[in-house]
Amino acid sequence: MMESFLQIDGLCKSFGDRVIFDGLTLNIAQGEKVGLIARNGQGKSTLLDVIAGNADYRSGTITFRRDIKTAYLVQTPQFPAGATVIRACCASDSDEMLLKARRMLTILGVPDFERPVSELSGGQAKRVALASALISEPDFLILDEPTNHLDVEITEWLEEYLTAGRLTLLMVTHDRYLLDRVCNRIVEIDDFRAYSYQGNYSYYLEKRQERLDAESSQRESDLNLYRRELDWMRRMPCARGGKARYRKESFHDLEERLQHRRDERSVTLDVKASYIGKKIFEIDRLNKSFGDKVILKDFSYVFTKYEKLGIIGGNGVGKSTFLKMLLGLEQPDSGVIDRGTTLKIGYYSQEGMSFNENERVIDAVTAIADHIELDDGRRMSAGQFLQKFLFPPKTQYCCISKLSGGERRRLYLCTILMRSPNFLILDEPTNDLDIMTLQVLEEYISQFKGCVIAVSHDRYFMDRTAQHLFVFEGDGKVTDFPSSYSDYMEWKVLKEDEEKASLQNQSQNRAGGPSGAAPQQRGQASRPAKLTFREKREMEQLETELEQLETEKAALEEELGGGSLPYDVLQAKSARIGEIIDRIDEATMRWLELSDKC
Numbered sequence: 001m002m003e004s005f006l007q008i009d010g011l012c013k014s015f016g017d018r019v020i021f022d023g024l025t026l027n028i029a030q031g032e033k034v035g036l037i038a039r040n041g042q043g044k045s046t047l048l049d050v051i052a053g054n055a056d057y058r059s060g061t062i063t064f065r066r067d068i069k070t071a072y073l074v075q076t077p078q079f080p081a082g083a084t085v086i087r088a089c090c091a092s093d094s095d096e097m098l099l100k101a102r103r104m105l106t107i108l109g110v111p112d113f114e115r116p117v118s119e120l121s122g123g124q125a126k127r128v129a130l131a132s133a134l135i136s137e138p139d140f141l142i143l144d145e146p147t148n149h150l151d152v153e154i155t156e157w158l159e160e161y162l163t164a165g166r167l168t169l170l171m172v173t174h175d176r177y178l179l180d181r182v183c184n185r186i187v188e189i190d191d192f193r194a195y196s197y198q199g200n201y202s203y204y205l206e207k208r209q210e211r212l213d214a215e216s217s218q219r220e221s222d223l224n225l226y227r228r229e230l231d232w233m234r235r236m237p238c239a240r241g242g243k244a245r246y247r248k249e250s251f252h253d254l255e256e257r258l259q260h261r262r263d264e265r266s267v268t269l270d271v272k273a274s275y276i277g278k279k280i281f282e283i284d285r286l287n288k289s290f291g292d293k294v295i296l297k298d299f300s301y302v303f304t305k306y307e308k309l310g311i312i313g314g315n316g317v318g319k320s321t322f323l324k325m326l327l328g329l330e331q332p333d334s335g336v337i338d339r340g341t342t343l344k345i346g347y348y349s350q351e352g353m354s355f356n357e358n359e360r361v362i363d364a365v366t367a368i369a370d371h372i373e374l375d376d377g378r379r380m381s382a383g384q385f386l387q388k389f390l391f392p393p394k395t396q397y398c399c400i401s402k403l404s405g406g407e408r409r410r411l412y413l414c415t416i417l418m419r420s421p422n423f424l425i426l427d428e429p430t431n432d433l434d435i436m437t438l439q440v441l442e443e444y445i446s447q448f449k450g451c452v453i454a455v456s457h458d459r460y461f462m463d464r465t466a467q468h469l470f471v472f473e474g475d476g477k478v479t480d481f482p483s484s485y486s487d488y489m490e491w492k493v494l495k496e497d498e499e500k501a502s503l504q505n506q507s508q509n510r511a512g513g514p515s516g517a518a519p520q521q522r523g524q525a526s527r528p529a530k531l532t533f534r535e536k537r538e539m540e541q542l543e544t545e546l547e548q549l550e551t552e553k554a555a556l557e558e559e560l561g562g563g564s565l566p567y568d569v570l571q572a573k574s575a576r577i578g579e580i581i582d583r584i585d586e587a588t589m590r591w592l593e594l595s596d597k598c
Contacts, residue, residue, distance in 0.1 A: 002029040002578035005068055005140050005168050006051070011060035013043070013050060020046055022192040024060070027571075028140075031578045033162065033169040035183035035201065039390065040406025040434040042189055044172045045075055048144050051170070064140070071138035075145050075405070077129035079117045086113040089132045097135065104131040108154055109315070123149025123315065134161070143171040147178060148431045151314050151457055152489075166582070174430055174438060176201055176460040184581055198560040198577060207561045270375045273450040276422035278305060279340035280451055281326060286335035288321060289476075295321050297476030299335070303451060310466025310485060311455045317472040319455045323347075323425055326453075346421030348429050353412040357401040361391055361411060364400060365418065372418045389414045390437075406432045413441070422450035430458035459485055535594055542591045546584060553580045 004027055011024040020043040028034055038044045049055035051062060052072040064070065079088040090101035102113060108127040110120075117128060126149050133141065147155045155175065162169060162182045173179060179186065179201035186197045186204035195211065197204040280303035288295040295318035303309075311319050324330035325337060327347060355364055365382040372385045380388075386396050389410055395403075403411065409432040416424075424445070430438060442464040445452050456462055462469075462485040469481040469488055481488045556577050559565065565573065 002031055002575040003065060004028070005030050005032075005065050006170070007061075007063045008051070009061045009063075011047075011050070011062065012058040013046065013055075014058060019192065021057075021060075021189075024189070024192065024194055026187060026194050026196075028168065028170060029575060029578055030065075030139075030168055031166065031582055032185050033183045034171070034185045034187055035179040035204075036170060036172045036187050036189070037179075037204075037435060038189040039436055040410060040432070041390075041404045044189065045144055045404075047189070048072070048142055048170070048172060049074075052142055068139040069136065070140040070142065071133040071136045072142040073126075073130055073133045073144060073146055075148070076122070077125055079125070079128070081118070083117045084114050085110055085117055085120070085128055088117040088128050090135060100135040101131065104135050107131075107157065109151075121149075126150075127154075130158075138167060140168045140170070143169070143173070145173055145432070146171065147173060147175045147457065149315075149457075152312060152459060153314070155457060155459070164585075166585070174433060174435055175458060176435065184577070198574060199557045203557065203561070270444075271417045272373045272375045272377075272420050273448060274344045274420045274422040275342060276305060276344075276450050277340055277342035279338075280305065280307070280343065280423070281340070282336075282338040284336045284338070286325070286337065287333045287476075288318070288325065288330075289333060294476035296332070296335075296478065299476075299478055301480070306449065306451060308445065308452045308465060308467040309454070309470060310462045310468070311453065311470045311472065312457075312462065312485065312488075313472030314474065317474045319472050320349075320427055322470075322472075323349075323427055323453065323455065327425065343423050344419070344421050345423045345425060346416040346419060347425045347427075348413060348416055349427045350431070353408060355400045355408065355411070357399065359400055360397055361400060361403070362386065362396040364411065365415065368415055368418055373420065385418060386414065406434055409433050410437055413437075424448065424450065424452045424454075426452065426454040426456070428456055429454065430456050430461050459489075539591060539594045542587050542594075546587055546591070549580050549584050549587070553577060553584070556580070 006026075006028040008024060008026040011021050011026075013020040024047075036044055036047070046055060050057050052070070054072075054074075085105065086098065086101055089105055090097050092098070105111065105113065105128065108131050110124055110127050110131070117125065120128065126146075130143075130146055133143070146158060150158065155178070159178055159181055162178075169182070171178075171183070181200070183200055184198070186199070186201060188195045188197070188204070188208065195208075197207050199207070281301075282303070283299060283301045286296050286299040311322070313319055321330055325332055327345065362383060365386055370382055371379045372382070373379055383393065383396060387393070391407075391411070391414075395407075400408065400411070413429070413433070429441065433441070438458075438461060442461065445454075445465045452465065454462070454465055466485060468483065469485065471479040471481055471488065473479060481491070556573050560570065560573055560577070
């Protein structure tokens, strides 16, 4: 049975009169990789801070197993004044740790070890903090939005690192592919409670919908009962006797439960887009450089009506510069950008979110418009519109300074869409938006009667929104790939494999003549020997065992998802799943070793 690494019982936390958690209970066992999901403003980062000991709480207990090492990656890392990159990553003077730090920083794309950390961008600082957490080789790793500002290649490397490792993980992330491929358990915080789903993100979506359907059914039943009891209360207001009093008390309990009902609110983005004409952007032989660094070279393109374009590429290759040239915020060195007269652009940028901290939420919206026109022709007040963006009346009259980072991003999106743009330019929209908001934004983009350009490292978001891609490859080269992000990554892997095979064949031909058989050189590693009879048997047994383990795992996940098991049985089955996952990892690694000899 897997040991508990972290046990939280009855956790209560509030900011003034705003309750964040009330009686929250959560257990994480050794080997579990847990993804934490909640709407913005419901305390995901606060919970991680409390668990890590960086924030206090009102009541409850948090208990770690005594002998485990933990590491925590915060969402916005802070470093000592004057620290260099290498010192911010590694405080130790041992050669072993410094070598580890240098290797990890290089992998994560921060190779300038002696650069002052104060000169780094927010994304680079996040990478340094991530490197520091990983080189400590913790037993329990806590990550708060680890993929923010990471490019696709590094995100995929992190995914493989977390999947292969045997560490225990608690992670907050909006990256749904990361949740799906790394996590074996999803915990959703909703209405002060923690709902646990023993499976990956896809499994969570399925079981969460089943829970919501059951809650909706129960609510209908409660409403029918409430109507009957309300009628009885009106007919017998002065009833006496024990039975009548009990019925009145039950009525008031039911009324309170309905008032405190689960409010399955979601952002509904049905703002009307302005009319867009045939002429959008026509770009002819565009060139842009910064010194020796070429961003665009003789780039030409004509945008079409209702086009949905994704832009991908490594950091610093010019993606944001390209957007700023379209917006007129950056001038090209040469070339022409001819802009259509009907364009009404909505620009969502990382730098553009600027609010008066002392201004109320409602005032930030009414400064733009008192009423908003929706796609179906209806008009809505600013307050009603804010409610559709999950800002209840109480929050609308709070100062913006009291909003969480995710709530500010949602308000920023609200202020952009309420202007009814017909051309959306989204620069990293997925950072700090919760998954529920992202899902509806994706749906909105798919039905949006206008053009969209999105720059994002979020692989899932790009798959859902982009019909084709501009791939910024560096040195001014931009490739137009006519399909989805996943198709592009598949094509890229195949292309790289073909190039490697071609180089290998050329090398063999040069060394060994037309036959391609290179002679064995002194000191050259020989090819691995073929499988022995015993290894073949072992490989067959591993395949059978893996099939049985996967079947058992699926059966246990189905039982655990039912929500009806007693607590002790739940604990035992959860522990068994952890053991199965460990054995699957171990057996798979051995099978891969053997398969290399085939």
